[in-house]
Amino acid sequence: MERRIRVVMAKLGLDIHWRGVLLVSQFLKDAGMEVIYIGNKFPEQIVEAAIEEDADVVGVSTLSGNHLTLGPKVVELLKAQGMETVKVFMGGVIPPNHIPILKGKGIHEVFGPDTPMQTIIDGIKTAILGTDPPTG
Amino acid sequence: MPGKTDKEACLFSEANVRKIETDYEDWHKNRLREEDRQLDGKYFTPSGIPVKLIYSPADIKDIRYSEDVGFSGQPPFVRGVYPNMYRGRLFTVRQLAGLGAPEDCNQRVKYLLKHGATGINILFDLPTIRGYDSDDPEAEGNVGYCGAAVDSIDDMDTFFADIDLGSISTSIVTHLPSTSLVIPGMYFGVAEKRGTPLQKLAGTCQNDFIMETCVGSAPEILPPPVSFKMQCDVIEWIVKHAPRWNPVSYNGYNLREAGTDAVTEVGVAIANAIATAEELINRGLKIDDFAPRMSFFWDLHNDFFEEIAKCRASRKVWYKLMTERFGARNENSMRMRFHVQTAGVTLTATEPLNNIVRSGIQGLAAVLGGCQSLHIDSYDEAYSAPTEEAALVSIRTQQIIQQETGVVNTVDPLAGSYYVESLTEEMTHRIFQFIQKIEDMGGLVTAVENGWLHREISKYNHTHQKQIETGERKVVGVNYMKAESEAACPIEVFEYPETYSRQKARLEKLRKTRNKEKVKSCLEELRAKCHSGDNLFPYCLEAVKNHATLGEIEEAFREEFGLWSFPLMG
Amino acid sequence: MKKTDRLIEAALAGDKLSIARMISLVERGDDQAGRILEKIYPQSGGAYYIGITGPPGAGKSTIVDRLIHLFCVNGYSVGVIAIDPSSPFTGGSLLGDRIRINRDAFKEDVFFRSMSAGRVMGGLSRTAKDASRILDACGKEIVIMETVGVGQSELDIAQATDTIMVVVVPESGDNIQTLKAGLMEIGDIFAVNKSDRAGAEDMASSIKAMLDLAPLKMDWHPSVFLTAATLNQGVDELYEGLWNHYRHLRKEDRLKLRRKNQLRSELVRKVDEIVFESLRDRMNRDENLDLLLEDIWSKKTDIYTAARNIADQWKAGASGKHGHTDEMS
Numbered sequence A: 001m002e003r004r005i006r007v008v009m010a011k012l013g014l015d016i017h018w019r020g021v022l023l024v025s026q027f028l029k030d031a032g033m034e035v036i037y038i039g040n041k042f043p044e045q046i047v048e049a050a051i052e053e054d055a056d057v058v059g060v061s062t063l064s065g066n067h068l069t070l071g072p073k074v075v076e077l078l079k080a081q082g083m084e085t086v087k088v089f090m091g092g093v094i095p096p097n098h099i100p101i102l103k104g105k106g107i108h109e110v111f112g113p114d115t116p117m118q119t120i121i122d123g124i125k126t127a128i129l130g131t132d133p134p135t136g
Numbered sequence B: 001m002p003g004k005t006d007k008e009a010c011l012f013s014e015a016n017v018r019k020i021e022t023d024y025e026d027w028h029k030n031r032l033r034e035e036d037r038q039l040d041g042k043y044f045t046p047s048g049i050p051v052k053l054i055y056s057p058a059d060i061k062d063i064r065y066s067e068d069v070g071f072s073g074q075p076p077f078v079r080g081v082y083p084n085m086y087r088g089r090l091f092t093v094r095q096l097a098g099l100g101a102p103e104d105c106n107q108r109v110k111y112l113l114k115h116g117a118t119g120i121n122i123l124f125d126l127p128t129i130r131g132y133d134s135d136d137p138e139a140e141g142n143v144g145y146c147g148a149a150v151d152s153i154d155d156m157d158t159f160f161a162d163i164d165l166g167s168i169s170t171s172i173v174t175h176l177p178s179t180s181l182v183i184p185g186m187y188f189g190v191a192e193k194r195g196t197p198l199q200k201l202a203g204t205c206q207n208d209f210i211m212e213t214c215v216g217s218a219p220e221i222l223p224p225p226v227s228f229k230m231q232c233d234v235i236e237w238i239v240k241h242a243p244r245w246n247p248v249s250y251n252g253y254n255l256r257e258a259g260t261d262a263v264t265e266v267g268v269a270i271a272n273a274i275a276t277a278e279e280l281i282n283r284g285l286k287i288d289d290f291a292p293r294m295s296f297f298w299d300l301h302n303d304f305f306e307e308i309a310k311c312r313a314s315r316k317v318w319y320k321l322m323t324e325r326f327g328a329r330n331e332n333s334m335r336m337r338f339h340v341q342t343a344g345v346t347l348t349a350t351e352p353l354n355n356i357v358r359s360g361i362q363g364l365a366a367v368l369g370g371c372q373s374l375h376i377d378s379y380d381e382a383y384s385a386p387t388e389e390a391a392l393v394s395i396r397t398q399q400i401i402q403q404e405t406g407v408v409n410t411v412d413p414l415a416g417s418y419y420v421e422s423l424t425e426e427m428t429h430r431i432f433q434f435i436q437k438i439e440d441m442g443g444l445v446t447a448v449e450n451g452w453l454h455r456e457i458s459k460y461n462h463t464h465q466k467q468i469e470t471g472e473r474k475v476v477g478v479n480y481m482k483a484e485s486e487a488a489c490p491i492e493v494f495e496y497p498e499t500y501s502r503q504k505a506r507l508e509k510l511r512k513t514r515n516k517e518k519v520k521s522c523l524e525e526l527r528a529k530c531h532s533g534d535n536l537f538p539y540c541l542e543a544v545k546n547h548a549t550l551g552e553i554e555e556a557f558r559e560e561f562g563l564w565s566f567p568l569m570g
Numbered sequence C: 001m002k003k004t005d006r007l008i009e010a011a012l013a014g015d016k017l018s019i020a021r022m023i024s025l026v027e028r029g030d031d032q033a034g035r036i037l038e039k040i041y042p043q044s045g046g047a048y049y050i051g052i053t054g055p056p057g058a059g060k061s062t063i064v065d066r067l068i069h070l071f072c073v074n075g076y077s078v079g080v081i082a083i084d085p086s087s088p089f090t091g092g093s094l095l096g097d098r099i100r101i102n103r104d105a106f107k108e109d110v111f112f113r114s115m116s117a118g119r120v121m122g123g124l125s126r127t128a129k130d131a132s133r134i135l136d137a138c139g140k141e142i143v144i145m146e147t148v149g150v151g152q153s154e155l156d157i158a159q160a161t162d163t164i165m166v167v168v169v170p171e172s173g174d175n176i177q178t179l180k181a182g183l184m185e186i187g188d189i190f191a192v193n194k195s196d197r198a199g200a201e202d203m204a205s206s207i208k209a210m211l212d213l214a215p216l217k218m219d220w221h222p223s224v225f226l227t228a229a230t231l232n233q234g235v236d237e238l239y240e241g242l243w244n245h246y247r248h249l250r251k252e253d254r255l256k257l258r259r260k261n262q263l264r265s266e267l268v269r270k271v272d273e274i275v276f277e278s279l280r281d282r283m284n285r286d287e288n289l290d291l292l293l294e295d296i297w298s299k300k301t302d303i304y305t306a307a308r309n310i311a312d313q314w315k316a317g318a319s320g321k322h323g324h325t326d327e328m329s
């Protein structure tokens, strides 16, 4: 039985930029994933969604500078709920020197503004299916 | 489109045009190589206008100079809204100010004024933009980032401490109509307290319901019809009370940044202006009472000539609408004035110094397009609100264009270029077509409410991204000539972590010391008025003067009008 | 099997993560699905099943959000299955109903699950029904299924719920004819949403007029409400309307009758599925199939006779070794 990756996609907090996260969502859909787009939510609600939707991946996008506080909170809450296998990806406008900090706090991968969609798709597939995706 | 019969008025004689057309045929057949001919029809501007290999008088043979182009400061204003253009007054060098708490901004504003900025754009942090107080739980993590935190009239006072409000021009980048009902009121209130009459205040607030409902509409927001009504309230009140203030800046910029082409950018902004004009006329105003105070805000991207043509065409479309549709008499109603900002979305996080070049070229296009004021993005804007060093480079870029390039010495130097004139005609035509399409759909508010515009934005982004992924569209340093190793980015990021606690303490104090009864009665009156159809501006003004906070007023709106979010389909 | 049993136990005790996992297993058609469903079935049947359908963008999810709130305020726990279509090309999907859901105050009492229709094998009704049965068994007193009313899905939902609420908007007035064909027939309750816009009253009266002509189902006169979900208007009445229908069903054993009818078709469908799967399985394994195809191609036999022969053989075999369905456990 083919394994469909379930991804919960959210905007963090009040962030008003909806199109980036929707764009990524569309590309993930085109790549055959099941994307549950939940709009703007705070970490507690994101984790709530990840549980009920039995997500493999949580993707949070932020362009408003709240990533250092709210991003790692998602990881912590997931852990507290026994969902440490869920991989958390972040995207958006995140200064390069913050990336190691976020990864240190358990964010699986951080995608900057110029990241090709294919990199995001491959990143998720590798993390979840454990294999390198076929090239080409 | 010019009438075909009026050959007399055209630029070139019929005989000349015929000769040029035969020469062109000949050149096309005999001079071009087969490969070159193969490529005919394969080049387009980003908004889909076909681009030929070469342009000639034959491409603008129908243009009648006096009617279709004319001179600057006279109909149809294609060449510019004022006769002397930049010789009279250089474009305003606007720079952004807004970081951290109001006292930080105050420092920044003083710095910019000292270095030659003539206008100030105030940016707000996200909670302020969305109408939440700094101590609201929803604001967590965002207070003072990427803009200023302004919660009450007292913050506005601090922001402009020691600065004479009567002598600067301030653009209050409020974005949403609901906050435009409140934040400019704080500015007016401060002026009033200091004895500066409202008549003396110069500035702009953005106040665009498209901003609220399409561009920044991620969390739930006020429904489009409500937002649109508020937009009209702000305009109506300000036009009557603060005559030098531009009560609306139709924000093509942010829509374009969200993902549309140049035609949609201008088309939506003008469609919004049309809808507003109709509403205000319904409320008993005359077109010439308010049209002179409507201004626009364009985004200039990398396609140099299309952007210049866009600026020229938008002036012409506006002129035609104002005269033919609305019967404007005052020439100021027919002059489309616009502010330009260079395109943030074209900036890359990789190799950020390249952004200086991109912004410089876009800024040059803005000046060649005849903008009234200009903001050049800082090269680090792909990451954060600009650092001082980066902000200075932007000011310098503008000064180089003004003082060193000589492009400001003559009006509209690209007029008469076969390519630019032909593009301008085509743009004009497409903008009119777009406006018609919106009206056929039932108007702009409907097109927003049923999600059409959101879907257009989504589609555009999807295609655009695909083109980048496939390499069909090249971005230097990103998918073209990609840097081997990504050098550590030299960008410094400004952070104001202490803003949160400072603003929180300030609000706590404010809530203790202000006249609680008075605040309560102001807010209650405002709530009652929400359902009366009355203009809400005076009630908001009264509330802020009595130290009601932005968040309290916005909460009243949210409760009275309910929240909406755009329909997601596909 | 131990692992599955532990999962079931935890889910029945209300553990959200276990409930979520169980739904995934069932949805995916995992080997453990059969055992889960067998264990769950006896615990189910207590909930009130509500189906909400209507054209895209009518405001179904917004209404669901408001109803969740009302049910919770009144002390009920709620499970929701929201079904969205998926891409026929990639199988991927973008499920957006959850955006509208804001129920922080009652998060313990609510379980919301998004499901993509394309994923579902053997018809929408099966997976949605199975998932809602899980929610029911795990303690949700109200189970809501939301689906867009296009194609087949609303009929499937009608087969899986006690009350069907059809949400329409004033704009659908133009194509009330098409509404009549599909949605009009299945609705027990109609919500004319977005009544803050023009034309809502007209819409409501034309629906009423049309309903007057239709035959009654189970002595029920479908009710029509005006709502503006974003403004929270008319939702209390809608909520009462749901209970009115429920009370009506509880009288004279109507609920029992409705559910038994549904069980009958579900049973037939399940048998269909099992038979179909095992038959296809067998055919796929049959080495003689190629030879048979050759015969059909060269007209030695015809496709009709061949098909009947295969089916007859299968029938004989199946009746010969009872318990073919053991595969399920």
Ligand SMILES: Nc1nc2c(ncn2[C@@H]2O[C@H](COP(=O)(O)OP(=O)(O)OP(=O)(O)O)[C@@H](O)[C@H]2O)c(=O)[nH]1
Pocket: B223, B563, B564, B565, B566, B567, B568, B569, C055, C056, C057, C058, C059, C060, C061, C062, C063, C097, C100, C148, C193, C194, C195, C196, C197, C227, C228, C229, C230, C231
């Ligand atoms: N004006 C108005 N808009 C509403 C009302 N109810 C919902 N909406 C808006 O209608 C749009 C669609 O709402 P949803 O609740 O997502 O509709 P839906 O039927 O669940 O949509 P799908 O699941 O995509 O078919 C959103 O923009 C809502 O904000 C209402 O009563 N009045």
Ligand SMILES: [Mg+2]
Pocket: C060, C061, C062, C096, C097, C146
């Ligand atoms: Mg929905």
